[in-house]
Amino acid sequence: MTLVEKWMNTLRTRTVAFIAIILAVSVTAISCSSGGSTTATATPGISPDLVADYIHTVLEADRTAYTKHVVNRATMLEGKEKADGVVPVEATETWQQGEGIPLPAQMFRLGSEIANDKGYFTYNLISPWYINDSHAPKGEFEETAVETMIETGEPVKDYQEIAGQSYYSAMYPDKAVAEACVSCHNTHPIHLERYPDKLFVMDEVMGGVVINIPLEGA
Numbered sequence: 231m232t233l234v235e236k237w238m239n240t241l242r243t244r245t246v247a248f249i250a251i252i253l254a255v256s257v258t259a260i261s262c263s264s265g266g267s268t269t270a271t272a273t274p275g276i277s278p279d280l281v282a283d284y285i286h287t288v289l290e291a292d293r294t295a296y297t298k299h300v301v302n303r304a305t306m307l308e309g310k311e312k313a314d315g316v317v318p319v320e321a322t323e324t325w326q327q328g329e330g331i332p333l334p335a336q337m338f339r340l341g342s343e344i345a346n347d348k349g350y351f352t353y354n355l356i357s358p359w360y361i362n363d364s365h366a367p368k369g370e371f372e373e374t375a376v377e378t379m380i381e382t383g384e385p386v387k388d389y390q391e392i393a394g395q396s397y398y399s400a401m402y403p404d405k406a407v408a409e410a411c412v413s414c415h416n417t418h419p420i421h422l423e424r425y426p427d428k429l430f431v432m433d434e435v436m437g438g439v440v441i442n443i444p445l446e447g448a
């Protein structure tokens with residue numbers, strides 16, 4: 231073996247040893263930081279505030295994607311022809327009575343009914359000017375938070391207790407981002423009957439998405 235070869239061998243052995251130490255340290259660090267439990271409430275470092283923001287992001291994304299990529303392709307929306315529609319179907323509140331497909335708010339509620347049944351956490355659309363009775367603000371948190379949210383246009387978050395169980399609750403504003411939101415609600419027969427003086431305008435907060443996360447052991 232030449233001197234250079236010997237030197238190369240030593241270097242290789244040292245490099246391998248060095249990499250092994252680094253790996254051992256990172257494995258230890260990962261196993262220490264992952265804790266033991268798999269429940270979200272028991273994992274240190276994830277605040278319920280952040281969990282609510284994550285859930286809300288997914289809910290909003292799904293609703294927007296459904297509106298953009300399904301409802302917008304229908305040729306009819308609640309009895310009116312849609313110029314950019316390409317699929318011969320109608321998006322309508324009475325979808326179950328005919329051959330229509332659900333409106334985005336109905337799709338949202340249908341999803342929430344399935345998710346809420348699982349018993350992990352609940353979410354719901356609410357509004358003081360609700361068309362569907364299941365969207366009425368309920369309880370002290372919702373009744374107070376909805377007022378603040380409409381006034382400020384910002385999310386409202388707080389702890390609340392219902393029947394001895396503590397929850398972290400968050401309410402996110404649902405704004406009139408398209409002309410269709412305003413025109414459909416303003417001309418809806420139930421809206422006209424219940425809130426004849428309420429005329430929604432663009433960008434107004436029309437209601438909110440409420441998420442309730444139960445807190446373990448609280």
Ligand code: HEC
Pocket residue numbers: 307308323333335336339355356357359360361362363365404405406407408410411412414415436437438
């Ligand atoms: C074509 C009609 C139509 C359009 C467009 C529409 N909505 Fe609705 N919206 C409804 C109906 C009908 C309901 C009740 C659905 C149900 O039974 O769950 C509803 C429910 C809601 C609710 C819950 C309170 C309630 O009235 O029951 C909010 C908040 C809401 N819509 C906001 C919006 C926003 C924001 C947009 C635009 C991004 C929008 N809507 C677009 C018809 C419409």
